[in-house]
Amino acid sequence: MNKRDRLEKTIAGEATDHVPISLWQHWAGDDQRSADLARSHVNFMMQYDWDFLTVVPSHHYMVIDYGVQDQWQGDASGRRTLIKTPVQRTLHWTDLRPLDPNRGQFGKQTQCLQLIRGALPDTPIIQLVQSPLTQALLLGGTDLLLRSMRTQPDRLRTGLNSLTETTLRYIEALQRNTDIDGILYQVTLASYTELSEAEYQIFGLPYDSKILDSLARDWWFNVAQINGKTPMLHLFANQAVQVLNWSDREARPSLSRAQLDFNGAYCGGLGESTHLHLGTPTTIREAAREAINIMGRRRLILGAGNAIPATSPRSNLQAARDIVDVSLQ
Secondary structure (H helix, E strand, C coil), X not given: CCHHHHHHHHHHCCCCCCCCECCCECCCCHHHXXXXXXXXHHHHHHHHCCCCEEECCCCCXXXXXXXXXXXXXXXXXXXXXXXXXXXXXXXXXXXXXXXXXXXXXXXHXXXXXXXXXXXXXXXXXXXXXECHHHHHHHHHHHHHHHHHHHHCHHHHHHHHHHHHHHHHHHHHHXXXXXXXXXXXXXXXXXXXXXXXXXXXXXXXXXXXXXXXXXXXXXXXXXXXXXXXXXXXXXXXXXXXXXXXXXXXXXXXXXXXXXXXXXCCXXXXXXXXXXXXXXXXXXXXXHXXXXXXXXXXXXXXXXXXXXXXXXXXXXXXXXXXXXXXXXXXX
């Protein structure tokens, strides 16, 4: 069974030869150059033979060309540190304009994807794309974003409309210029510890729906990654995605309590911090077996709820990869 067959059967709830698995991470330093970032991903795939490859650029790649400045300061996550953000006042949301998807960071990422596809012609590949509200958070920070929602919502909507238009243009360019299989759509703030559901339905969900509804029909593998301690999973169960991904080990609900009316697959079972970063091969094997048993070996893609820390022991990653090969024994 090849990787695509395995994933499609998992999404459909059918039996497979083994539970599919994939992990992803940031690539500090290498994420500044297309060829280096491509090489890191290809080597990562060649070493572990994941069932799909999630291409993860710099955490700020979608907002750099708006004037964000960042710097690598050694964070274990592999993310760069924000140095300067362009949105300092609520009025600045109205200064945002849609970007050209063929230039700047977007153009570099297209080149990266083309290099990866050339090296891995048969591997399912998805590209990380951040939601407009996630981009807004990076552009203005938490305090200004929340203040804008509650005191100047029209200004914020203007900015979100521009970010949405840029994202739609970028997705169209990806569909036209690359041969990827879908996206990892990263959602931030759709969590009850961050916003009320009513707030997210005003400032998040309409833009998410517009973007997800635009995805090409031949993109058969789209993942919604919903971040936060108490993610609003049900808001995405009826969106145009095939997989839901969240930190089921380090947030709520757990896999065993995720009672959703969703026809696709779940990606999870391993904690990016608890198991893959700070755990051992033994604890990873135990967690993986538990997740596989909970899901009855159906509709599960073994993975973490987010990018794993760049300093995660390679022995832990290998343990995660090896366990699926013996999970049927």
